[in-house]
Amino acid sequence: MRDYGRSIIHRLYTPEQNGLCERFIRTFKEECAWQHRFDNLTAARATVARYIEHYNTQRTHSALNYNTPRQTYLTLCNPPHQQAA
Numbered sequence: 001m002r003d004y005g006r007s008i009i010h011r012l013y014t015p016e017q018n019g020l021c022e023r024f025i026r027t028f029k030e031e032c033a034w035q036h037r038f039d040n041l042t043a044a045r046a047t048v049a050r051y052i053e054h055y056n057t058q059r060t061h062s063a064l065n066y067n068t069p070r071q072t073y074l075t076l077c078n079p080p081h082q083q084a085a
Contacts, residue, residue, distance in 0.1 A: 027055075 010017035032051040038044035
């Protein structure tokens with residue numbers, strides 16, 4: 001990564017330091033990659049794109065109070081306006 005001008009935030013070969021990404025990879029493997037047999041790269045890309053769309057817009061997450069990532073993002077970007085007293 002340093003060759004590309006990027007820094008590494010966690011130590012190599014320590015997945016416990018990168019828990020969020022590691023958990024997503026596990027979920028992706030369990031819910032998508034291991035459920036399909038791809039005939040070619042085009043089919044794999046289409047399936048992965050559909051899964052990521054599902055993951056972000058339809059699949060609820062307990063860490064997000066059972067909202068989807070999209071719902072959480074929209075809430076954080078557009079917080080409800082409070083009326084002046």
